[in-house]
Amino acid sequence: MDPVHVLNRSYLRVTVSPSSYYSRFFKSSSTTPNSVTTVTSPLTTQKRKEPRALKSTELLNALKALKSGSRCSKRECEGGQHSFVDLVQVAPQLEIRLVCNAAVLPAFNNLVANDTKDDAVAEILNNRYIMPQESCFYMSDLGQIRNLIPALTDSGFNLIVVDPPQENSSAHRKSRYISLQLIYEEVETCYLFCLGFSPWGVRNLAQLVFLSLPIKQLTHTEGALVALWVTNREKLRCFVKKNGSWICDLDLFHHRPYECLILGYSPRKVNNTDNQSKFKPVNNDHVIMSIPGDYSRKPPIADLLLEYVPGFKPSRCIELFAREIMAGWVAWGNEPLYFQDSKYFVKK
Numbered sequence: 267m268d269p270v271h272v273l274n275r276s277y278l279r280v281t282v283s284p285s286s287y288y289s290r291f292f293k294s295s296s297t298t299p300n301s302v303t304t305v306t307s308p309l310t311t312q313k314r315k316e317p318r319a320l321k322s323t324e325l326l327n328a329l330k331a332l333k334s335g336s337r338c339s340k341r342e343c344e345g346g347q348h349s350f351v352d353l354v355q356v357a358p359q360l361e362i363r364l365v366c367n368a369a370v371l372p373a374f375n376n377l378v379a380n381d382t383k384d385d386a387v388a389e390i391l392n393n394r395y396i397m398p399q400e401s402c403f404y405m406s407d408l409g410q411i412r413n414l415i416p417a418l419t420d421s422g423f424n425l426i427v428v429d430p431p432q433e434n435s436s437a438h439r440k441s442r443y444i445s446l447q448l449i450y451e452e453v454e455t456c457y458l459f460c461l462g463f464s465p466w467g468v469r470n471l472a473q474l475v476f477l478s479l480p481i482k483q484l485t486h487t488e489g490a491l492v493a494l495w496v497t498n499r500e501k502l503r504c505f506v507k508k509n510g511s512w513i514c515d516l517d518l519f520h521h522r523p524y525e526c527l528i529l530g531y532s533p534r535k536v537n538n539t540d541n542q543s544k545f546k547p548v549n550n551d552h553v554i555m556s557i558p559g560d561y562s563r564k565p566p567i568a569d570l571l572l573e574y575v576p577g578f579k580p581s582r583c584i585e586l587f588a589r590e591i592m593a594g595w596v597a598w599g600n601e602p603l604y605f606q607d608s609k610y611f612v613k614k
């Protein structure tokens with residue numbers, strides 16, 4: 267699969283810049299930030315205990331200071347990219363402006379939608395982000411994920427792709443992610459979901475599955491295909507020991523340039539046999555080959571999965587822990603706009 271080719275099906279007016287996607291093969295000449303646009307809305311920031319309004323210049327200075335801090339990778343600093351993980355701390359009430367209809371909306375803890383059949387541009391501070399047609403994002407920490415649970419179960423999702431942050435030495439080195447282990451510690455209740463059949467490359471499925479995510483509540487009444495990315499570490503493919511405790515002692519022996527995608531079904535909630543949708547059952551042991559992009563960036567697998575998705579078409583799809591937005595999808599995570607920055611695109 268050529269990810270750039272696949273991603274470009276989502277856009278009408280822009281194309282994904284190959285030189286920024288295939289970052290390991292090209293010099294990042296196209297990572298020059300876009301020309302400065304106006305700050306579109308009054309910005310306020312809130313400290314946890316003493317809320318106080320910040321002027322936009324103060325906020326930009328705070329942002330620069332954050333970017334020069336150790337959490338920001340060299341590439342991010344050079345590209346002038348916002349770190350949303352940091353921004354939510356200094357500017358939780360930051361606003362985003364959709365250029366198509368001039369709507370000004372909260373950027374965090376809010377469902378932002380491009381309902382049009384065209385690409386939309388969204389502005390935050392001095393940066394522009396491209397939203398593909400009929401897409402939504404919800405930018406928040408894990409604590410707010412339950413806000414995504416639909417009021418009506420038939421508004422749930424038929425395809426749920428999950429790419430949680432996983433502990434490994436590379437993630438440690440880059441210190442970009444809060445690890446899965448920390449998430450477990452943060453969340454008191456764990457929602458176990460069981461995958462219904464043998465997944466690719468994993469033997470003992472019934473034991474496996476975990477995740478502090480409300481998968482069941484996000485599932486459509488017709489059921490959902492759940493696709494979970496797991497790093498290539500043998501230990502991480504057996505998430506729990508027989509006694510139910512986590513396997514968390516993680517040591518990387520050497521780099522392996524592949525990851526596993528475990529597939530399973532979150533069961534349907536209705537037993538209406540007359541009305542059952544048809545879908546193809548998944549086979550074991552498929553291999554998807556793709557050209558690697560940025561650190562931990564996964565290839566766009568939606569089209570490969572759609573025939574295995576239960577429910578009526580078009581399928582309702584969500585990506586959890588997303589760093590980009592697909593046309594027709596909902597993207598959730600603490601940085602779903604990361605790869606939507608206009609610096610990753612070129613005009614058609």
Ligand code: SAM
Nearest residue numbers: 407408429430431444562563564587589599600
């Ligand atoms: N699928 C993504 C891609 O292809 O680029 C990579 C996802 S990366 C493995 C995990 C993501 O989870 C990161 O964007 C990270 O910032 C986010 N994340 C980590 N801790 C989080 C939390 N507590 N709440 C929400 N998102 C979190």
